[in-house]
Amino acid sequence: MTLYLIRRLFQALLVMLAMSLIVFIGVYGIGDPVEILISPDADQAERTRAIAALGLDLPLWRQYGVFLLRALQGDLGRSFVYNEPALQLIMQRMPATLELAIGATVMAIVIGLPLGLYAGLKPESIGGKTIMAGSILGFSLPSFWVGLMLIMVFAVQLGWLPSTGRGTTVEILGGRWSFLTHDGLAHIIMPAMNLALFKISLVIRLTRAGVREAMLMDYVKFARAKGLTNARVIFVHVFKNILIPVVTVTGLEFGSTIAFSVVTESIFAWPGMGKLIIDSINVLDRPVIVAYLMMIVFMFIIINLVVDLTYTVLDPRVRLESKAT
Amino acid sequence: MKNVKTAALAAMSLVCMSGLAQAQRTADQMVMAVGAPITSLDPHYHQLSPNNAVSDAIFDKLVNTDAKARQIPGLALSWTAVAPTVWEFKLRPNVTFQNGNAFAAEDVVFTIERLPNVPNSPSSYAAYARPIVRMEIVDPLTIRFHTREPYPLLPLDMTNVRILDKETAEGASTEDFNALKVAIGTGPYRPTAYRNGDRIEFTRNPTYWGPRPDFDRVTYRMITNDASRLASLLSGDVDSIDQVPTTDVARLRADPRVQLAEIVGLRLIFLGLDRLRGANENSPFITDNEGKPLGRNPLSDLRVRRALSMAIDRQAIVDRVMEGAATPAGQFLPPGTYSHVPDVTATAYDPDGAKRLLAEAGYPNGFRIQLNGPNDRYINDSRVIQAIGQMWTRVGIRTAVEAQTWATFVGRAARSEYSAFLIGWGSNPDGSHPLRNILATVSREQGRGASNRGSYSNPQVDSLLDQALAELDEAKREQLEIQAQRIAAEDVAVIPLHIQTNIWATRQGYLHEPRADELTRPQDVHRTPAR
Numbered sequence: 001m002t003l004y005l006i007r008r009l010f011q012a013l014l015v016m017l018a019m020s021l022i023v024f025i026g027v028y029g030i031g032d033p034v035e036i037l038i039s040p041d042a043d044q045a046e047r048t049r050a051i052a053a054l055g056l057d058l059p060l061w062r063q064y065g066v067f068l069l070r071a072l073q074g075d076l077g078r079s080f081v082y083n084e085p086a087l088q089l090i091m092q093r094m095p096a097t098l099e100l101a102i103g104a105t106v107m108a109i110v111i112g113l114p115l116g117l118y119a120g121l122k123p124e125s126i127g128g129k130t131i132m133a134g135s136i137l138g139f140s141l142p143s144f145w146v147g148l149m150l151i152m153v154f155a156v157q158l159g160w161l162p163s164t165g166r167g168t169t170v171e172i173l174g175g176r177w178s179f180l181t182h183d184g185l186a187h188i189i190m191p192a193m194n195l196a197l198f199k200i201s202l203v204i205r206l207t208r209a210g211v212r213e214a215m216l217m218d219y220v221k222f223a224r225a226k227g228l229t230n231a232r233v234i235f236v237h238v239f240k241n242i243l244i245p246v247v248t249v250t251g252l253e254f255g256s257t258i259a260f261s262v263v264t265e266s267i268f269a270w271p272g273m274g275k276l277i278i279d280s281i282n283v284l285d286r287p288v289i290v291a292y293l294m295m296i297v298f299m300f301i302i303i304n305l306v307v308d309l310t311y312t313v314l315d316p317r318v319r320l321e322s323k324a325t
Numbered sequence: 326m327k328n329v330k331t332a333a334l335a336a337m338s339l340v341c342m343s344g345l346a347q348a349q350r351t352a353d354q355m356v357m358a359v360g361a362p363i364t365s366l367d368p369h370y371h372q373l374s375p376n377n378a379v380s381d382a383i384f385d386k387l388v389n390t391d392a393k394a395r396q397i398p399g400l401a402l403s404w405t406a407v408a409p410t411v412w413e414f415k416l417r418p419n420v421t422f423q424n425g426n427a428f429a430a431e432d433v434v435f436t437i438e439r440l441p442n443v444p445n446s447p448s449s450y451a452a453y454a455r456p457i458v459r460m461e462i463v464d465p466l467t468i469r470f471h472t473r474e475p476y477p478l479l480p481l482d483m484t485n486v487r488i489l490d491k492e493t494a495e496g497a498s499t500e501d502f503n504a505l506k507v508a509i510g511t512g513p514y515r516p517t518a519y520r521n522g523d524r525i526e527f528t529r530n531p532t533y534w535g536p537r538p539d540f541d542r543v544t545y546r547m548i549t550n551d552a553s554r555l556a557s558l559l560s561g562d563v564d565s566i567d568q569v570p571t572t573d574v575a576r577l578r579a580d581p582r583v584q585l586a587e588i589v590g591l592r593l594i595f596l597g598l599d600r601l602r603g604a605n606e607n608s609p610f611i612t613d614n615e616g617k618p619l620g621r622n623p624l625s626d627l628r629v630r631r632a633l634s635m636a637i638d639r640q641a642i643v644d645r646v647m648e649g650a651a652t653p654a655g656q657f658l659p660p661g662t663y664s665h666v667p668d669v670t671a672t673a674y675d676p677d678g679a680k681r682l683l684a685e686a687g688y689p690n691g692f693r694i695q696l697n698g699p700n701d702r703y704i705n706d707s708r709v710i711q712a713i714g715q716m717w718t719r720v721g722i723r724t725a726v727e728a729q730t731w732a733t734f735v736g737r738a739a740r741s742e743y744s745a746f747l748i749g750w751g752s753n754p755d756g757s758h759p760l761r762n763i764l765a766t767v768s769r770e771q772g773r774g775a776s777n778r779g780s781y782s783n784p785q786v787d788s789l790l791d792q793a794l795a796e797l798d799e800a801k802r803e804q805l806e807i808q809a810q811r812i813a814a815e816d817v818a819v820i821p822l823h824i825q826t827n828i829w830a831t832r833q834g835y836l837h838e839p840r841a842d843e844l845t846r847p848q849d850v851h852r853t854p855a856r
Binding site: 030031032033034035036037038039040041042043044045046047049050053054078080081082083084089092093148151152155156159162163164165166176266267268269271275276279281282283284 | 373444449547549556559561701731734750758769776
């Protein structure tokens with residue numbers, strides 16, 4: 001087990017290193033941050049000063065060397081734009097994204113699982129068919145369009161929910177969280193729903209497929225024959241078996257929600273990390289892009305690890321040691 | 326059944342909540358949303374319009390500018406050149422900073438000295454301190470700036486420098502400003518909260534020396550998505566927005582809930598032309614009709630440049646692409662601005678004349694060219710170059726169009742990699758500004774032509790600019806700048822297209838006083854009696 005964890009962490013470091021190198025070269029290839037950040041009426045002397053101030057006067061390999069040396073000391077560089085440590089900048093934005101991602105994932109499970117279960121148990125019923133048809137919509141509608149429609153209907157036409165932005169926040173554990181206030185909850189509903197729509201559909205489909213497959217299995221027939229109640233058959237025997245794919249996908253989806261909720265955050269003016277990364281890419285704020293992507297890589301590796309560990313709980317046949325080889 | 330009840334309850338409580346949210350905003354409170362993010366509250370950290378707009382709420386300058394960008398007294402009441410190299414500024418008495426400290430000449434000295442010394446600045450204000458060799462405090466309310474050479478632009482420079490309180494800001498870092506510890510000025514509003522990328526909260530400064538702003542509290546939100554910003558306005562969550570998308574302007578004009586405020590701006594959209602390559606060199610994106618190198622650069626021929634300009638139907642671009650939110654232009658500055666050239670107007674659309682000129686220049690069948698431009702920088706930028714591509718093709722110049730993201734485009738433009746490219750320039754209201762940066766011969770030593778990406782060079786323009794920059798008599802200087810700009814226009818140094826119109830939208834009951842310099846400042850939003 002310990003060996004397995006060490007191996008996984010070592011892998012994480014290697015991937016992060018590769019990622020930082022790719023981003024360094026990639027940003028260098030796209031363009032020159034100084035040309036974007038500098039005021040158009042800056043003269044040549046000012047441009048030279050800015051290039052030196054941002055450390056861009058060194059050859060690329062030396063810039064990367066400086067970055068690596070500092071990174072070993074836990075310093076991922078300062079944002080070119082905000083003049084704040086990149087990591088600190090990302091951490092400031094993290095609570096906003098986390099609560100959005102958690103809200104969306106909770107919605108996906110709370111809404112998706114029961115609907116998927118229903119559609120799996122009664123595939124031929126009108127309800128079951130409606131749910132499946134609805135899930136196609138959830139898959140195929142582009143999220144920027146759904147987001148704007150949500151705003152148009154619930155904020156502009158009906159006036160029930162605030163259109164954009166994050167509500168009142170309270171400070172807990174050094175972060176600012178909005179889900180604990182009324183105003184904050186009202187603000188989070190629409191963006192979370194927008195993010196959740198795709199995930200709900202995904203969970204519905206996975207659950208339905210799993211249920212339909214499991215219902216034909218011998219152990220279900222035996223359980224029935226044994227005289228167990230329908231509820232016990234479904235919620236204990238069937239459910240446990242269909243959860244593995246659902247957990248895997250939900251876990252990975254959670255990761256990608258945190259990392260890439262760019263569209264939703266832009267449309268709802270949600271001050272999270274996705275908004276930060278897209279703004280940073282637009283102005284080639286390299287320290288932030290590098291730090292962000294390295295953190296995302298790390299997060300995905302952790303999530304995969306957690307998913308693997310959950311398997312062993314759900315299915316005792318899965319052994320981590322064998323997977324590690 | 327129970328579920329239905331819960332849902333109904335939830336919906337009702339939502340209605341109540343949003344009702345509450347509406348009620349919480351009282352008459353003395355206003356929410357505005359801007360399309361461009363602010364990167365810092367340090368007024369000397371990042372020379373960027375959105376930052377300058379916020380700084381203008383908190384700080385004052387010696388010389389302020391009015392909505393039409395004309396110079397008006399700010400923290401200085403008057404300014405005169407008492408000697409060729411000495412400017413004297415009389416300061417406004419009885420002004421206090423938001424923390425109660427009195428404003429005096431030593432604060433000005435401190436501020437100017439800080440400009441070149443802001444660490445890690447990606448675009449500093451140091452250029453405004455550079456001409457000054459020495460500052461002399463005559464008395465607490467009189468300051469003299471000694472310059473190396475006669476420097477007529479000093480008052481203009483001072484419209485960009487926001488004055489700090491020496492006692493508060495001494496040794497302060499950019500982070501101290503962002504943490505609001507030292508973000509203290511003499512302006513109409515004081516910041517009370519700053520959330521990076523999200524919002525800034527302001528409270529009215531009760532001791533402000535100027536006209537009392539209309540609102541006690543202002544929330545300044547950053548909503549970068551155009552559609553969302555507009556939706557926030559229509560839903561009543563915000564009272565005023567800037568950068569109204571041109572595609573929505575017609576609809577909003579008819580909407581009784583909304584009021585638009587417009588003004589002709591100072592940003593010219595124009596085409597830069599490759600002049601780095603001489604008459605007998607190949608320009609990177611120009612070939613003959615078979616796609617083979619031409620062996621010469623047609624853009625070095627005045628007749629070709631004229632033809633390219635005449636082939637563009639500017640009025641059609643303004644009407645169809647810009648939906649009326651621009652004015653066709655033939656020079657950098659709009660009418661009514663200092664050193665606007667009165668007799669230079671937008672080139673008239675004349676496709677037949679263009680064909681004749683091309684034939685005269687030896688291109689009766691035209692040539693091939695690629696027109697480059699950004700697609701995320703200026704209003705409808707990529708659609709404008711598409712339209713021009715079609716117009717040029719119509720007169721025989723087969724044009725390919727390539728639009729790229731600004732991050733990629735601007736670097737290549739700076740390296741003079743394009744033959745023809747669309748770009749914009751937001752002018753200070755003074756002809757020397759575009760002359761020095763775009764039309765003057767590129768010179769590192771003189772700091773000229775830094776944005777002259779086509780490498781245009783004309784000794785006549787340069788010498789007139791030299792004279793203008795040494796001329797302290799405003800009327801004489803204006804004539805010199807007009808002359809220089811006229812020569813550049815006749816020589817088609819660049820192909821001017823249009824000057825953008827700046828548009829703000831407010832809910833009924835509010836009015837945003839539009840500014841030519843594009844700044845969206847809290848003090849410019851006013852309350853109006855509802856219709």
